[in-house]
Amino acid sequence: MSGFAGIDIGSRSIELVLVDANGEVLQQLQADTGFDPMAEAKRMLAQLSYQQIMATGYGRNLFEISFDATTVTEIKAHARGARACFPTAETVLDIGGQDSKAIALFANGRVKKFEMNDRCAAGTGKFLEIMAKALGFSLAEFSAQALAATSDINISSMCTVFAESEVTSLIGRGQDRQAIARGLHQSVIRRVKTMLNRVSNDGDIVFTGGVANNACMVHFLSETLQRQVLVPPQPQFIGAYGAALLAAGLD
Structure with a gap:
């Protein structure tokens, strides 16, 4: 074929x-x-x-x-x-393993403006993968546990190395792993929110890349930005x- x-x-x-x-x-x-x-x-x-x-x-x-x-x-x-x-999408968020990109499109689909984070793993799939491992979760469990949490713990470090150390310290102090998982997802949302707001602050967002399979990320992104998040198959x-x-x- x-x-x-x-x-x-x-x-x-x-x-x-x-x-x-x-x-x-x-x-x-x-x-x-x-x-x-x-x-x-x-x-x-x-x-x-x-x-x-x-x-x-x-x-x-x-x-x-x-x-x-x-x-x-x-x-x-x-x-x-x-x-x-x-076909009517005008904003795209792509989060892959090592970088994340926010893209604004013209009405004809051409790229109008974009922001990209490729200098560190913060706000990427690699960051989430490392944090899930630090908490003893698979990626699927990590997302589900974060969604199930009733509260979150603020993670102050965005550097992957420091964030992992912070998570280890929180676990050592007996903090709830669900709340930590939720806080970690929220930290990524804050990172990508800044990029998205620089290129587009209204309309639906098409979420692409492997991290778009994370239901918790989709939920918090929509909730935080008050915008519909569309995930392709x-x-x-x-x-x-x-x-x-x-x-x-x-x-």
Whole structure:
């Protein structure tokens, strides 16, 4: 089955999407990035047939050299994928493993403005992963326990190392793990709220990236900003989906 492919080489995982000439999804693949992302990408590509491919994500430049492919920024790829899922969307929030991005769109779907946090793990999936482990929860448990909490404990440190130390100290003092989990989610919300308000302060938000699968993040984001948060099916594939649409000339 031949089509147009988009590959998103992220810090934690690689997503690959194949679409037809009309933009309908034909195939989706996902794998851990691992220590050799190009070898993993080659293995994934061997599983499908494509006419053209476009790469995005932090590994896109290396992919361009290795596979003689065209590339697109994560900003444009996520904007295109989000807009395909929600045609009237004008704000996109993408939280991945190592960075987070707030994107404002023009009425025609073009990128108007964006803010990006890529200098530290705070406000990213990696931060949440480390904090869940510090509390002894899986990621799914971490989200569920935070949602179930009736109160939260303010986490003052946004640096991942200091926040982990603060969480360990709170546990040692016998503080409730549910309340700590809620406080950690709220700390990420405060971080992304600042980015979102810089690019757009009204209208619905399309939430993409792996962290959009976290129900607690979706709930607190909507509650804090008083805006509807729209999550596409399988939000972790939106960057690759957008790149595939662009590869097909559906821009």
